[in-house]
Amino acid sequence: MSPRRILAAGFALALTFCAFGAANASASPFMVSIMQDDNALIYSTHEQRVSTLNSMKRLGVDAVRITVLWEAIAPRRRINGSNPKAYPRQNWDRYDDLVREASTRGISVYMNITFPGPRWAQEKAPRGAIQRTWKPDPKQFGRFVKAVGRRYNGGWTDENAGRRRIPKVGFYSIGNEPNQGGWLEPQAEKVKGAGLVPTSPALYRKLLIQGANGLLRSGHKDDLVLIGETAPLGVRPENFKRPLRPALFLRELFCLDRGLRPYRGKKAAARDCGNVRQLRVLKRFSKLSFGHHPYTKTLAPGRRDRSPEAITMANIGKLPQLLDRIAKRTNLVPSEMPILLTEFGYETSPPDPFNGIRPELQARYINEGDYLAWKQPRVFATTQFLLNDVPPQSRYPKDTRLYWFTYQSGLFSDVGVPKPAATAYAVPFHVAREGGGHRFWGQVRFTPNGADQQVYLQVKIGGQWQDAGGVQRVNNAVGFWDLKVPNAQRGQTWRAVWASSDLSQFLVSREVLVP
Structure with a gap:
């Protein structure tokens, strides 16, 4: 197809x-309009959720992307993770409510199922500051994905809310920004006999294999399933935390060197390439696609990053070319995979004086970004990251970066005042x-x-x-x-x-x- x-x-x-x-x-000719705002859609009240969905519908949103965060749903104690009933009921309620309310408005729900997980499902890190994202257990992650898939396959009856059947969700992705240390660590570490090696691709490979099996075993073979969800920028392998550039990350995920030749011997062993053929499981999905976040930070959408290994909106055409070359070289994923741009946006100043651009420029840039995406025949969705600005961290002084460490990329301020981008989006x-x-x-x-x-x-x-x-x-x-x-x-x-x-x-x- x-x-x-x-x-x-x-x-x-x-x-x-x-x-x-x-x-x-x-x-x-066809592009799905997606929007993400977890604060308003997930971490909110029922009334706020309904109001947000109504606002998104008026703007023309077709689907909402939500983070289904493993650590936010799992209990502190070890459980049989593949059974939705093993999780606290109240931890599912916000998602159940959203799925029902979105369904009544004709809005699709797109679930990004992602690590990090609970402490009991992560390896012990070398220091406490990085424990949260350190080496999630792939098998436990696969069980969590299966639990999500079972709950939202259209056949699950809610334990509360009048014991109504929960509508089916047919749109998923596995993992979020695995090439970013804020989501998965270590990004790189020293391996005996091989030196400093990118390690997050191997970690994600294991998580992806198990996550894919979880979705297949819960009845989602013919649903829309995204892999990747990669961040646009990064560096060469440096340490546990620093992000990897997406082109490098993708080659390493499939155990290919810079010339797209398979790693062998010690280099393959250092990258845990013994399981790479298990990625064939991905071809069992009839609608397998690739998700990517083509942010340019404060640069115009058409301005390229200095590194050819970065993939932003400015060189988004590089992504389908690279994926097709990997498909041809490995036969592990189909060629001509659809690409969905699943996060994009610009922070504004005001309010953020450190990371924002002028609101008028935000409006211009999101329109230019949409145009550049439309020009790519393999791109079938764009995603606006945030409807509303996230309130600042009031526990810090107002004139500090920490105060503005939240995101101000909304079409509206944190109190609902429209920016020029609101009309530009519509x-x-x-x-x-x-x-x-x-x-x-x-x-x-x-x-x-x-x-x-x-x-x-x-x-x-x-x-x-x-x-x-x-x-x-x-x-x-x-x-x-x-x-x-x-x-x-x-x-x-x-x-x-x-x-x-x-x-x-x-x-x-x-x-x-x-x-």
């Missing part, structure tokens, strides 16, 4: 595509120079999928907005439109205006300066 049909089947959305002007055959609009002219691109994300829409383009002349080009019909399944505008001039300011069919309602995009 082609990547496009895999994702279409996974979300049951039509794949009609009719772009304006010269259609871009190399672009993706009505993306971007202008790019192309072939001596200009491509105008956008999406009416907030409108119902599959419903025809209309957009007007306007240019500012003499301080007044004037219609340019008449109505543009939008009949793409998820609201994309794409138009060549030959008469656009550098330095002009344009905007896109969505209008309801009876012209009684309008929504205006951000203003864009033609490059």
Whole structure:
């Protein structure tokens, strides 16, 4: 099955595509809009959860990504981890509630099942500060994944909440940012006879094998399952904590050297490559896909990192090429795996004076990021990380980095005040120079999928907005439109205006300066 049909089947959305002007055959006509905000969706009250889902639905969100954190659900004592009943009932309640409420609103739930786990399921670390993420037990993790899979396979009856059957969840990923020390350690360590070796790929390989078996044994063979969930940046192997660059991490995961040749002998032994063929289990999933987080931090989406081993939005086309080369070399994963960009966003200043960019720039960058993702035919989803800013850590002084150590990448402030990015997310609009002219691109994300829409383009002349080009019909399944505008001039300011069919309602995009 082609990547496009895999994702279409996974979300049951039509794949009609009719772009304006010269259609871009190399672009993706279908893209799932995902949003993550664990604070609002998981670590909150029922009322906050419902309000958040309603807000996301109004913005055009198709699916919500939630972290199903092993250590947050498991008890402190050792248990039979594959049985959902072995876990405290109240630890499941927030997830059960979310799945039910999302289902009633037509929003898919995407569960990122991830380590770290409880203390009893982690090896003893060399020092206490890194104990939380140190070498999770793969078999115990696999049992936890199986428990999650059993609870959300559509056949489980809730122990409370009126003993109602819990709706099925058909969208999962295994692990989160395994190339980051904040999630998995050690990233690298010294191995006798081999020196400093990247070790997180081998750890993740074991966790991935067991996690995959857990999902298969709980009835999710034909559901959408993501692997990877890799972070975009990193360094060469240095120590327990420092993150590994994703290209290096992926090669090492499949026991391949820089030239994509299999490691042998002592190098293979140092990387625990004896189990690499067990990754064949991944091919049993009919909708296997790859998740990646293409953050650029404060750089524009189109600006590349200095390292060719980094994979950000600016060089996201490198990822499908690398995955296909690995598939061809190893035959352990299918070629042409769909790619989902499962975290992306920009922190703003205000409020964060240390890590943020101007709110207007955030709006521009998330639209440019959407455009760059749309241009990639293998990318089938983008994810906005956070609806609302996370409140700062008030136990620290306000003028310190620790005070702002939480994330301020929301479309709204922590008290619900919209940033310019809120409208930019609902009505993306971007202008790019192309072939001596200009491509105008956008999406009416907030409108119902599959419903025809209309957009007007306007240019500012003499301080007044004037219609340019008449109505543009939008009949793409998820609201994309794409138009060549030959008469656009550098330095002009344009905007896109969505209008309801009876012209009684309008929504205006951000203003864009033609490059």
